[in-house]
Amino acid sequence: MKRWTILVSLALGLAGCAATVDGVAQPVDPTRVAGLEIADGPSGLKPGVLDAGLPVVGGDGGEIDRLAANAVADVQRYWREHLPATFEREFRPLATLVSYDSAGRDRVVCGAPTAGLVNAFYCAGPDVVAWDRGELLPSLNDSLGPAAVMAVLAHEIGHAVQFRLGLPAASPSIVKEQQADCYTGAYFRWVAEGRSPMFQVSTGRGLNEVLTALFRIRDSAGVAFDDDGAHGNAFDRVSAFQFGFTDGPARCAKIDEREIEGRSTQVGSGSAAENVRLDDRRALADLTTSLRQAFRLAATPPTLTTGAACGVTAEDALASYCSESNQINLDLDGLVRIGTPPRRGRQGGIGDFAAFAEVASRYTLAVQQEGGFRLDGPVAAQRTACLTGFWASTLVDGRALTLSPGDLDEAIAEMLTRNSLIAADVRGRTLPAGFARVAAFRDGFFSGTQETCGEKYRA
Known part of the structure; x- marks a missing residue:
């Protein structure tokens, strides 16, 4: 204050x-979330689901890589259905998935050294989604639950969707990031409705895990929405997620710099x-x-x-x-x-x-x-x-x-x-x-x- x-x-x-x-x-x-009944059941992979078997470059075949690859498969299934239905575009699957250990042997992924890179990211040119299996995904899974890991991968594939829809590469970072948050919300609505054959998420505790993950990876105080690399503060990122969850992917594509400027609570600077x-x-x-x-x-x-x-x-x-x-x-x-x-x-x-x-x-x-x-x-x-x-x-x-x-x-x-x-x-x-x-x-x-x-x- x-x-x-x-x-x-x-x-x-x-x-x-x-x-x-x-x-x-x-x-x-008050008993519903965006029209869905509030429930506190389990979130994550459904019991008895078989692995999707997507190839992962550099993976160790462990629990985290399996969870991440299955999440990618599920999000891609969503977009195979909704990209044509919403935008009249066919969804092309990602070219490559890459797993690395930020605390392990240094590698180069999309031109970036992985030593100490506690992150997940999308590279448009080679069409790659990469994630840190050493610290980022395990810490989210252990402290919040699998829904948080699903959210990270859904966000990165949201960037792949932007690339397929032709969002200009020069678009401000805040537009790219909040569109991706919004696309993440649209995917989670599909899961919450019980339409995913692989994953489930509760509208109570499960969505809390997702929103808490967005809170943890928010911009720090003092970052303005028009700064290079801005993702949004927690208030604005959660808002974007809720837009997608409530209104679907068409709403997400409408997020642009003017729209963000009109509602952003992140326009100030300073600590x-x-x-x-x-x-x-x-x-x-x-x-x-x-x-x-x-x-x-x-x-x-x-x-x-x-x-x-x-x-x-x-x-x-x-x-x-x-x-x-x-x-x-x-x-x-x-x-x-x-x-x-x-x-x-x-x-x-x-x-x-x-x-x-x-x-x-x-x-x-x-x-x-x-x-x-x-x-x-x-x-x-x-x-x-x-x-x-x-x-x-x-x-x-x-x-x-x-x-x-x-x-x-x-x-x-x-x-x-x-x-x-x-x-x-x-x-x-x-x-x-x-x-x-x-x-x-x-x-x-x-x-x-x-x-x-x-x-x-x-x-």
């Missing part, structure tokens, strides 16, 4: 995928601001001021206190709204922990914006109560995420708080945790799918008005 200079530009006219009829936003079913602790009296005062500036309540606004939590059933709820006393009770020690950014080799939380947004989410419950909405249940959790996103959009120059690079990525990270409070009802019960949490937050951020949240997320 910062208390000066705006570093994020807002394009309030782009609300994403909200459906409207006669100008009224249609309510979103992330110094972390602000919520146990600082001025920080709490600034947060309270920002909430009162965003939401004009007719009744007395709620006060922030360090009293005991009330009404919550979720574990580890660090803030709670008490409607009878009109107070937001804070666990300041816990909020400071989650507000401490992680550092290499040290334990940490997420970052200051995550902590600020958790408190803001409890404030929105007072806003909802004044509007006559129910405060419990999954619809209330959706509406809370949406209103918290709207509050974030008001943190512009001249206000008590302003967004700095990395803040919205911290919101993404918080919403992908097991007990996200940004997308939780008054009892601290969070929406079951990270995909739905992020979508609701983004709706509020780009809405330009808090009324959108009440219209779209209503019981």
Whole structure:
């Protein structure tokens, strides 16, 4: 967080995928993700599936190479069906797959030495997809699960699709990368619908693995979207993935520099601001001021206190709204922990914006109560995420708080945790799918008005 200079530009006219009829936003079913039922089954290869048997240059025949080659085969199967159906182009399979060990013997792939190259990439000229079986794919598989590995390979084949569709090689990096993220989302929709003969992915935990992978490989704070090599921050990359998942590959081809410029939250430069602790009296005062500036309540606004939590059933709820006393009770020690950014080799939380947004989410419950909405249940959790996103959009120059690079990525990270409070009802019960949490937050951020949240997320 910062208390000066705006570093994020807002394009309030782009609300994403909200459906409207006669100008009224249609309510979103909290039990579904982009129309699919939320489920938490297994993700990865289906039981009993035989290996596709694709040749892999340099591979060791191990588990990771088999997983990667099977993922490539599955993504190519998707594109053999959808490239002709969507773009009237035949899909030509990749010429070569290459596996290497970034910690092993140095090789040269597509002109790049592989020593220390913890990466996966596509080379357009020789039509090659290559991956690091030594560190990158094993670390993703071990820490997140096979869906994260599938996402990496689907992204790289997304670049191959661009090449086949004739996207100019001189196109900005951000266009190439976010189109590939979007194509990845389109592929995962196909898998989530049960159409893949090889892989499965759950719309709950499985998609969380994918979104977390996008978070991990985001651009660092301070990289602008028009910088050479820019991929996008986590907020924008997840948005692109969700466009593809919700609307399909035709939507992905529409991503261009102008479209990205209109919705990007990554236009600033400079490093992330110094972390602000919520146990600082001025920080709490600034947060309270920002909430009162965003939401004009007719009744007395709620006060922030360090009293005991009330009404919550979720574990580890660090803030709670008490409607009878009109107070937001804070666990300041816990909020400071989650507000401490992680550092290499040290334990940490997420970052200051995550902590600020958790408190803001409890404030929105007072806003909802004044509007006559129910405060419990999954619809209330959706509406809370949406209103918290709207509050974030008001943190512009001249206000008590302003967004700095990395803040919205911290919101993404918080919403992908097991007990996200940004997308939780008054009892601290969070929406079951990270995909739905992020979508609701983004709706509020780009809405330009808090009324959108009440219209779209209503019981």
